[in-house]
Amino acid sequence: MTPPAQRRSEESHVGIFWAVGRKLLIDCTPLEESEPYGDHLTHPLSHLEAWTLFLQNGIAPIEIEYEDAPRGRIMYNTQTQRFMILADTCILGDKEIVGRIISVMNLPNKNTDKGTDSHYRCSVCLGD
Numbered sequence: 001m002t003p004p005a006q007r008r009s010e011e012s013h014v015g016i017f018w019a020v021g022r023k024l025l026i027d028c029t030p031l032e033e034s035e036p037y038g039d040h041l042t043h044p045l046s047h048l049e050a051w052t053l054f055l056q057n058g059i060a061p062i063e064i065e066y067e068d069a070p071r072g073r074i075m076y077n078t079q080t081q082r083f084m085i086l087a088d089t090c091i092l093g094d095k096e097i098v099g100r101i102i103s104v105m106n107l108p109n110k111n112t113d114k115g116t117d118s119h120y121r122c123s124v125c126l127g128d
Contacts, residue, residue, distance in 0.1 A: 012083065013105045015043040016050055018071045019091050020061060024100055025054060031076055040084075041076040070122040074105055083107050086117040 015028025027043065027050040034041040045053075051066030060066075072087025085107075091097055092114055102112060 010106065012076075012107055014041055014074050014076055014083075015105065016045065016047050016071065016073050017087075017101060018047075018051075018060075018066075018069045019088075019094070019097050020064065020069045022097075024097065024104070025060060026101070026104060027053070028074070028105060034076065036078075037075070039077055039079045041078060043073070047071055047073075068122060070120075072101075072120045073117075074101070074107070081111070083112040085112060085114045086120055087114070088120045088122050089116055090122055092116065 011030045011032060013028040013030055014034045015026055017024055017026040017028075027045060029035075029043045031041060035044045036042075047066050051060055054060035055062060070088035070090040072085060072091055075084050075086070076082070077084060085092075085098070085101065087098075091101075098114065101107075102109065
């Protein structure tokens, strides 16, 4: 797991992410190394697997469960040749955070869609 700030590739990435306060936690894979999932290319780790690694490395806060913080995933659709950011509405409603995700993952603005998914709903959105 290389911190995204240390990646300087021009290649776009797929991956998973969280917004913990104003901090982004991202685990990603260059598109060329991604895994097929139906008509998509995706990051091989689940949120639980990545969060566990983040905890072991002192990156994620131990007082938060992986599903409590707003989170999302970026995939690439091989049929439409477009990227898709699926995320919690708490993230999608924050243009600055979305812009940082697009920048770190080197996603093309004109070729990237955004949407919600029932998997990516934080404790605030669920009303906990």
